[in-house]
Amino acid sequence: QVQLVESGGGVVHPGMSLRLSCEASGIPFNSYGMHWVRQAPGKGLEWVAAIWHDESKKYYADFVRGRFTISRDNSRNTLYLQMSSLRGADSAIYYCVGAFGDYFDCWGQGTMVTVSS
Amino acid sequence: DIVMTQSPDSLAVSLGERATINCKASQSLLYSSNNKNYLAWYQQNPGQPPQLLIYWASTRESGVPDRFSGSGSETDFTLTISSLQAEDVAVYYCQQYYSTPITFGQGTRLEIK
Numbered sequence: 001q002v003q004l005v006e007s008g009g010g011v012v013h014p015g016m017s018l019r020l021s022c023e024a025s026g027i028p029f030n031s032y033g034m035h036w037v038r039q040a041p042g043k044g045l046e047w048v049a050a051i052w053h054d055e056s057k058k059y060y061a062d063f064v065r066g067r068f069t070i071s072r073d074n075s076r077n078t079l080y081l082q083m084s085s086l087r088g089a090d091s092a093i094y095y096c097v098g099a100f101g102d103y104f105d106c107w108g109q110g111t112m113v114t115v116s117s
Numbered sequence: 118d119i120v121m122t123q124s125p126d127s128l129a130v131s132l133g134e135r136a137t138i139n140c141k142a143s144q145s146l147l148y149s150s151n152n153k154n155y156l157a158w159y160q161q162n163p164g165q166p167p168q169l170l171i172y173w174a175s176t177r178e179s180g181v182p183d184r185f186s187g188s189g190s191e192t193d194f195t196l197t198i199s200s201l202q203a204e205d206v207a208v209y210y211c212q213q214y215y216s217t218p219i220t221f222g223q224g225t226r227l228e229i230k
Binding site: 062095104105108110 | 159161172178210212219
């Protein structure tokens, strides 16, 4: 059974940092490209960042470049998102997503990040 | 960036009737080297993460009922539900994975009339 389980969300003040984790099971993690996608309350889906299966390439949305860092540990089947200089506009559910064939074929349940003073 | 525009924003269809959602890309999603359209459709039920329905514009994901179909090429795409069931009430998103940044349509809310 495919499972992606995110953790690390919470309530933080503007300017603070947070690290999200996503542990994968039931998939050949080291063969999957991995992504983070976020969704603000009541809003649509917004792609945040991607990392290739072997960590050779990383891509970021313009609105997080320089503030967020995506990484992975294939030995631990785990994906990370280090977020710094957080803003109110970063408040959202953050989904961990696996992509075996470029499209997004498995999604975690998400972890909520709230940035508020 | 490739802009994805869905229409309509919301749609009400009677049970058993056909539902059609359109998606237009600001540039072609057809990759000439493999003749594939880099377009996917997702369904999101309330309080749940999205689920993949269709990829490569017209390939149904395993386990997805055959009343769901995708069509189109280059910049114009359609998701069709041939006979609406109560469990199809959801928000539907198209997505391009042709290039980064990966982008989604704004979503279409489908309801029962």
